[in-house]
Structure formats: C-alpha cells, structure tokens
Amino acid sequence: MALLATTISLTESASAAAVRIGVFNANTLLANDDGSTGAVGIGFSIDFFGSTYSDLFVNNNGNVTFNAALGTFTPFNLLSTSTPIIAPFFADVDTRGSGSGIVSFGTGTVDGRTAFGVNWPGVGYFSNQTDKLNTFQLVLIDRSDTGAGNFDIEFNYDQIQWETGDASSGDNGLGGFSARVGLVA
Known part of the structure; x- marks a missing residue:
C-alpha cells in the first residue's frame, strides 16, 4: 500500500516559526x-x-x-518503492558545509501527547553548499487515545530555498531531480 502527499504548505511568518522550536533535539546526527x-x-x-x-x-x-x-541521495519516485518511508523533504541534504545546521531528533510532547521529531535546521545541499538553506521538520504524534498504534504526522516547513543537490543534476540547488515529499508503507 502506498500513499503520497501531494500538497505542501510553505509558510513564512515573522511572528512565529513554522517548525516546533526547542524540541526534538536531544540527539544529533554528526x-x-x-x-x-x-x-x-x-x-x-x-x-x-x-x-x-x-x-x-x-x-x-x-x-x-x-x-x-537509507543513504540514497537522488530522490526516487516514492510510488515505485517498497521501502517504508516518511519523507518531509527527500533530497541530497549535505550538512558538512560551514554554516549548515545538523540534523537533530528525539522525543518530546505535543499538545500533551508523546511525540517523536526530527529537525533539519538550516541545512545545505550537496556538495558542501550553504548559499541556500532549508529548515523543515517531521513530527510523529502518539494518538493511541483514538486506537492502538494510531499517530499523526506533521511535515513542518520554515524555509525552503533549494530543491536539488549537485549530484542529482541540480545547478545552484535548483532543477534536476527535485525533492520528493510523501510517505509509503
């Protein structure tokens, strides 16, 4: 069974960030x-x-x-895979460049419910590029109160400036094999 999200809501606000700040950062991916x-x-x-x-x-x-x-960097058609995946922004993220944020993750609470989240804060793209940065987040929220194993998924976006890494036929973060968003079971 596969399901693909087809709509992305990009939000920018001067008064509040579109991602949940200060949570899901107990662990980092170097x-x-x-x-x-x-x-x-x-x-x-x-x-x-x-x-x-x-x-x-x-x-x-x-x-x-x-x-x-999954180390694959060029995003593939999510409907053509059997890999169970949740992808808020599947693209060639490269956090090695000076000025790029690093991925953090962990558990927290959202509206009184247990949650797990992953932050991609101000991350660059391949190869070591930081002239454009993306900030996005994935949050899984326990909703077992409505049934065993039920959960909500949030894709939160604060800033999307690039869509493609250089190794995915991109040029200056754009074009080529663009990012994929969605989920597949």
Whole structure:
C-alpha cells in the first residue's frame, strides 16, 4: 500500500516559526553527506498501514525509514518503492558545509501527547553548499487515545530555498531531480 502527499504548505511568518522550536533535539546526527542513524526508539508504537514499528532510522537526506537506513541521495519516485518511508523533504541534504545546521531528533510532547521529531535546521545541499538553506521538520504524534498504534504526522516547513543537490543534476540547488515529499508503507 502506498500513499503520497501531494500538497505542501510553505509558510513564512515573522511572528512565529513554522517548525516546533526547542524540541526534538536531544540527539544529533554528526555533520555528514548521506549518513543515517542506527535504529532509534520512537517512544511509542505506530501502526503504519498494517505494520507495527517502535523504532526507525533517521536519514540525513530528509526522511525516516523503518526497515533499514537509507543513504540514497537522488530522490526516487516514492510510488515505485517498497521501502517504508516518511519523507518531509527527500533530497541530497549535505550538512558538512560551514554554516549548515545538523540534523537533530528525539522525543518530546505535543499538545500533551508523546511525540517523536526530527529537525533539519538550516541545512545545505550537496556538495558542501550553504548559499541556500532549508529548515523543515517531521513530527510523529502518539494518538493511541483514538486506537492502538494510531499517530499523526506533521511535515513542518520554515524555509525552503533549494530543491536539488549537485549530484542529482541540480545547478545552484535548483532543477534536476527535485525533492520528493510523501510517505509509503
């Protein structure tokens, strides 16, 4: 079963950030290109289209996966994969450049509910580029109060300035094989 998000809401506000600030930063993924964590506990179990997961892999390239880490940097058609993935911005993120933020993740609380989130704060693109930076976030919120394994997914965007890394046929962060957004079970 696959589902692809087709709408992205890009928001910019002078009074409030579009991402949840100050949470989900207990752990960091060191500056890297195409790296991932090992299996990380979510803090609750989710039923992702019939499969139950209590951990996931945080991938530098703007996504999380459930069965294994994903180092792929050129985004592929999410409808053509069997890899369970949640991708707020699947593209060639490169956090090695001076001025790029690094990926952070961890558990927290959203509206009194247990949550797990991943932050990509002011991240650059391949290769070591920081002339354009993206800030986005993934939040998984425990909704077991409505049924076993139920959860909400938030894709939060504060700033999107680039869409493609140089190795994905991009030029100056644009064109080529552009970022993918969505989820697949």
